[in-house]
Amino acid sequence: MDDDTPAPRRKPYDLPLPTPPDVLRRGPLREGTFTSALHEPRTAVVIGRWLGAALLTCFLTGLLSHVLQQPPTWLRDHLPSRPVNGYRVTQGLHVISGIAAIPLLGAKLWTVYPKLFEWPPARSVLHALERLSIAILVAAMLLEVFTGLLNTLQWYPWPFPFRQTHFWLGWLAVGGLLLHVAAKAPLIARHWRRVRPGLAQRRAFLTAVTASVGVVTLTTAGQTVPWLRALDLFAPRRPDLGPQGLPINRTAVQAGTSTVPADWQLTVDGPRPLRLSLAELAQLPQTTAELPISCVEGWSASAHWTGVRVRDLLDLAGAPADARLQITSLEKDGPYRVVEMPATYARDPLTLLALRVNGQVLDPDHGYPARIIAPNRPGVLQTKWVTRIELI
Amino acid sequence: MRTMRTTRALLVLAGLALTGCGLYGIATDPYIDLAQHPFDILRWAIGGLVLHDGLWVPLACLAGVTLARSTPVRTGLILAAAVTAVALPAVLRAGHHNGNPTVLPLPYLRNWLLTLAAIALLTTTWALLHHHRKRR
Ligand code: HEM
Numbered sequence: 001m002d003d004d005t006p007a008p009r010r011k012p013y014d015l016p017l018p019t020p021p022d023v024l025r026r027g028p029l030r031e032g033t034f035t036s037a038l039h040e041p042r043t044a045v046v047i048g049r050w051l052g053a054a055l056l057t058c059f060l061t062g063l064l065s066h067v068l069q070q071p072p073t074w075l076r077d078h079l080p081s082r083p084v085n086g087y088r089v090t091q092g093l094h095v096i097s098g099i100a101a102i103p104l105l106g107a108k109l110w111t112v113y114p115k116l117f118e119w120p121p122a123r124s125v126l127h128a129l130e131r132l133s134i135a136i137l138v139a140a141m142l143l144e145v146f147t148g149l150l151n152t153l154q155w156y157p158w159p160f161p162f163r164q165t166h167f168w169l170g171w172l173a174v175g176g177l178l179l180h181v182a183a184k185a186p187l188i189a190r191h192w193r194r195v196r197p198g199l200a201q202r203r204a205f206l207t208a209v210t211a212s213v214g215v216v217t218l219t220t221a222g223q224t225v226p227w228l229r230a231l232d233l234f235a236p237r238r239p240d241l242g243p244q245g246l247p248i249n250r251t252a253v254q255a256g257t258s259t260v261p262a263d264w265q266l267t268v269d270g271p272r273p274l275r276l277s278l279a280e281l282a283q284l285p286q287t288t289a290e291l292p293i294s295c296v297e298g299w300s301a302s303a304h305w306t307g308v309r310v311r312d313l314l315d316l317a318g319a320p321a322d323a324r325l326q327i328t329s330l331e332k333d334g335p336y337r338v339v340e341m342p343a344t345y346a347r348d349p350l351t352l353l354a355l356r357v358n359g360q361v362l363d364p365d366h367g368y369p370a371r372i373i374a375p376n377r378p379g380v381l382q383t384k385w386v387t388r389i390e391l392i
Numbered sequence: 393m394r395t396m397r398t399t400r401a402l403l404v405l406a407g408l409a410l411t412g413c414g415l416y417g418i419a420t421d422p423y424i425d426l427a428q429h430p431f432d433i434l435r436w437a438i439g440g441l442v443l444h445d446g447l448w449v450p451l452a453c454l455a456g457v458t459l460a461r462s463t464p465v466r467t468g469l470i471l472a473a474a475v476t477a478v479a480l481p482a483v484l485r486a487g488h489h490n491g492n493p494t495v496l497p498l499p500y501l502r503n504w505l506l507t508l509a510a511i512a513l514l515t516t517t518w519a520l521l522h523h524h525r526k527r528r
Contacts, residue, residue, distance in 0.1 A: 103474035113449050142440040153485050154495050160432045161423040168417035175410030182403035208467040212474035233503040234479040236496050247494035
C-alpha cells in the first residue's frame, strides 16, 4: 500500500516478533490481492478526518446529553435552562452526525481493508498492540453506530442494556481513535495536504462518499430540522405525525395512565402546601410558550404550550427560591416516573405545568391532565401525567 | 519533530485513559452486570467485526472489481449501499411500534425502493452520457 513510507523504525523498547513461514501467506494475505488504487493513505486521511469529526461530535453531544439526564451532584445546580433550543440542537446533531458516520465508516474501512491482511501480521509487540487497539476501535465503532441507529427505532434485538452500553462504547471508540491517530501520525501528517495532480479515481470516490453522506443526512434530518421535513423519507419519526400533531415517546397505554382518577389533584409541597384540582389550576394565571419536545432519540418538535408557570406554583406554596423539585408522575413504573428538576429550570419563566398544547386540552398521550415542559431539557425529563411536586 | 513526538505521546496517554474508562465502565456498570452476563457485549462486538470484515467488505470488493467498472456505476452502488444501510432497519421494522404509532409512521419500503430507483435512473443516464462522450 503506502510504498512511499519507509518501514517504521523499531523503538529501542519494542520487541521484534518473528515473521511466520511463507507457506502460511495464502489467500488475501498474498501480495497484490487488492487491485484498487484507492487503498492508500491519502484517501484514508480525507475520509478519516470526516469520520473523526463525526465521532467527536457524537461523543461531545452524547456526554452533554448524559450529563443533562443524570447530572452529577456538583453540576446539578449549574445546568442552564437556556438557550431554549440548546438540547434540541445538540441532540439533533448527535443523531445527524451518527447517521453521517455510517457511510463514512463504510468508506474508511473499505479503503484500509487490505491492511487487515498485512504481512507479517505483527512485526513487533508494539505493532501487535496497535492492531489490538484497531480491533477495539473498529468493533466499538460498528456496534456503536448499529445500536444508535436501532435505538432511534426503539428496536432492541440485543441482550445488553442500550443506554449504558452505548455510553461506554463511545469512550472505547474515542480512546481507540486517539490511539489510532497517534500510531498513524507521521503518515497522516505526510498526507494531510493534497498533492497535485490529484488522482481522478480518488476524486470520483470521495465525491460518491460525499454524496452518500448528503443523501442519508437529507432523508433523515427532517425528524429534527423543520425545513427538511418534506425530505424525511427514512427517519423513524416525523415531527408533525402524532396526536395533536406531535410525536410521543411513551403512550398513555404504555404508561398505564389512560384513565386518570376522577378525584385527580396536583399536590405541591412547601410551607403552604397546595392541593389543586384541574379546574383550580385552570383558574390560575395561564402562560403560553413555544417550546420544543427534544427526544434523546434525535427527533424534536416545537409546540405552543399553555399552563401555569411552575415558578408561580412554587411561590404560592411558599417554596424557597433555590429549591430543587422532585416531580412524580401517575405512571406505574418506568425509569422516569420520578425525576428531579434543578432550581435553574424550576425558576425559569418558560417552565410550565402545561394543561393545553396548540390550544387544545392535552391528549392522554401528551400527559393529560398536566405535564411539565421546560426549555433546554431532554424529553424524557418532561414529566407527563404529573401528580405531585415536592421540594428537596 | 519535537512537536510531533509530544503530540503523539499526549494522544497515546489520552487514548489509553479513555479506553481504560470505557473498559472500566463496562466492567462495573450495574445495569450491564458483566459478572452475570460476561459475553453479551463481546459476542455482539466480535459478531459485528466478523460480519463486516468477513462478509460485507469482501462482497463490496468483489462488486468493485466485477460490476462497478465505471465511475457512474460505482457511484450508484455506493449511494445505494449507504441509503440501504440507513434505511433497512426501518424497512424491516415497519409496523413494529409496541403500540406507539408515532414510531415508524412512514411507508419505508416504498421510500427505499423509490430512492433506489431514482439512484438507478440517475446513474444509468450518467453512464449513457459518459459512454457517449467517450466514443465521440
Ligand atoms: C472512527 C474513526 C476511524 C476508524 C474506525 C478508522 C479505521 C482504520 C483502520 C481499521 C485502519 C487500518 C489500520 C491498520 O491496520 O493499519 C486505518 C488506517 C488509517 N487511518 Fe483510520 N480510522 C478512523 C479515523 C481516522 C482519522 C481521524 C484519520 C486521520 C485524519 C485516519 C487516518 C488513517 C490512515 C492514514 C491510515 C493508514 C492508511 C494506509 O496505511 O494506507 N483514520 N483506519
